[in-house]
Amino acid sequence: MVAEVLVPTETEIETEVAAWAPVSRWGDHAAAVAVWAVALGVAAMLLWIVGDVIIGAMGGMAKASSDASWWAFFTQAPRALGVKGGIGSVLVSTAMILAVCLSVALPLGLGTAVLLTETGATRGDARLARAVRRSLDVLAGVPSIVFGLFGSVLFCEVMGMGFSIKAGGLTLACMVLPIFIRAAEDGLRSVPEAWRHGATALGLSRSASLRRVVLPAAIPGLAVAFVLGVGRALAETAALLFTAGTVTRMPGSLDDSGRALSVHIYELAMFVNGGEPAAYRSAAVLVVLLLGINLAAATVARKYTLRNR
């Protein structure tokens, strides 16, 4: 018996080779190019804005350095409608407004987020949770000028606070709350249910499991919520015009009126002749402040994530 030797024919070899040939992926490539283009576009836009602000501020600095030291810009009060002097009192007002805003918004917001995700009340009654969520989403989309009008009626007039840092901070809190709550809720929701069950099964009460397991695990998400909230608060102008006011004097207490950094930039750019260099400088400070807060929160989040994974 002669063993039959199977010699592949020419066409068989060709089909074999074709089967192993790389499949055309121009769709994948096109998608990759599009994604990269968008990503680069976004990055370029950020760089452009930051670069423009910084370069504008540098020009202003060079001119300002003749009449004041670099450091004095951060400590001196504005003079001549802000064209001269620094932004010392503005920074203090900004910090005070932010402090009022956060001291109300953080506990209230975290509490609401916990209520929405962790408690039986809203788990059992999904309708209540849904209603709260929907209202928050609507509120988050309301233009800030509306919050400003609302705040000026409620806090300044009805509650008699007048133009004050307190009224401005509280108005900002109202505006920041919906964003903060929804982001914090996402952070809490990203904590695996298995950890809640595990903590409960180990005899931890609801509050103990929240404090010892859920909240620590949610810190990266909560940091994101914090950045979103602070970012919105720091950047806000319209809501503060009618509530905290535009007075550039150094505030003595929370009942004084005070001008926030973003309001300062707005006033300089819109209403002051020759205010542009000072506006640029103030904008640079605001941008650096925002980037710094972003960086700090990202570091906290990463530290927690790294340590625990």
Added chain:
Amino acid sequence: MSLPILNPELRLTTTPEPAMSEPLLRACCVTVSYGGKPAVRDVELEIARGRITAMIGPSGCGKSSFLASLNRLTDLIGGCTVSGAAMLDGRDLLAPDVDPVALRRRVGMIFQKPNPFAMSIRKNLEMPLKANGVRSAADRRDLAEAALRDVGLWDEVSDRLNHSALRLSGGQQQRLCIARAVVLRPRLLLLDEPCSALDPMATQRIEELLSELRGGCCGLDSTEEEPLTQVVVTHNLAQAKRVADDTAVFWVRDGCGVMIESGATQEVFENPREEETRRYVGGLQG
């Protein structure tokens, strides 16, 4: 590394005498419903003290639901209601006046997927102790070490106690979870398919551990070594045969889970009363 194969004959010599005393837990007419629809109905079951009881049965027959009702984890599930009585130490643990947090300190639970917290190995053990009122840090440290020794994890992890527990292997994670449950000294440990996410070697390790724990373990107020009673849900019939002293079979009848028979494991596997059991455990051979 040599892993001794568990020999059923050898194991039987260490098994406590059947029905030597009052059962630790007696379930009477326990029904678990979701949204008013019963998932498992009228379970009558006695869990013997210091022994391992296996719960077997096809998917969806309510084993997990019944198990979760025994430490009131069902309270966490919206729309889930439990009726009937489950007597532990003369108290009905399903009664509304029982504090579920206090109950869960006596009745621990291990889940199918290992769920160590995103903390260090040490903190995984010490945090529950702290939350359960162990004030002294030195005590917590000692108890944590004893617990790691109990589950045979000490030699494997003693040099990286401050590393994240999430970096352990699945089998190590599951043993850590058992350690952090038994260190609280529960009377009863419920295990819901504790090995189904693990490979055969890790599974064997856990099975050995369960057999060892039956003899008692170190933990909170360990004045005397009291044996640990365990209930294991498993889809692995060979595992039930290997580790369990008693076995309860669950089945779906008329669209609802029921417990159809229970007794000594050998009896249930070799001499089943019910036709369904015969067919189910018959799958073991062919």
